[in-house]
Amino acid sequence: xxxxxxxxxxxxxxxxxxxxxxxxxxxxxxxxxxxxxxxxxxxxxxxxxxxxxxxxxxxxxxxxxxxxxxxxxxxxxxxxxxxxxxxxxxxxxxxxxxxxxxxxxxxxxxxxxxxxxxxxxxxx
Numbered sequence: 001x002x003x004x005x006x007x008x009x010x011x012x013x014x015x016x017x018x019x020x021x022x023x024x025x026x027x028x029x030x031x032x033x034x035x036x037x038x039x040x041x042x043x044x045x046x047x048x049x050x051x052x053x054x055x056x057x058x059x060x061x062x063x064x065x066x067x068x069x070x071x072x073x074x075x076x077x078x079x080x081x082x083x084x085x086x087x088x089x090x091x092x093x094x095x096x097x098x099x100x101x102x103x104x105x106x107x108x109x110x111x112x113x114x115x116x117x118x119x120x121x122x123x124x
Contacts, residue, residue: 006035017044018070023077027085040087043095047072 011030020026030040047058059066075092082090 001029001033003033005032006038008033009035009038011038011040013040013042013044015044017042017078018046018073020073021071023073023081024084027081027087030082031085031087040082042078042082044073044078045070046075046078049074049076
């Protein structure tokens with residue numbers, strides 16, 4: 001990103017991380033532009049675990065997976081990338097039910113736990 005190191009107190013990434021092919025690069029850039037004590041908040045479409053990342057099933061459910069626009073990143077892949085970049089206080093919270101009341105029921109009907117969540121991190 002074309003910003004100085006430590007240029008921001010806060011970074012928001014909304015519905016973008018599912019498009020990134022390289023989560024480690026995203027996390028390094030996020031850590032770079034945040035000042036010490038800054039905060040990042042990431043809301044994205046993620047799958048709960050590797051077992052839920054069934055590309056053929058996701059492609060049946062959403063065209064964005066079948067066309068390759070979205071990547072089935074797991075929660076642990078994103079949080080691990082953020083931690084490797086030096087971010088601390090990394091935590092993930094599911095927000096799918098708040099976004100759409102049928103979220104959990106819809107995913108469970110398709111045989112998968114709901115993947116939507118928000119992640120926030122703090123810098124030391």
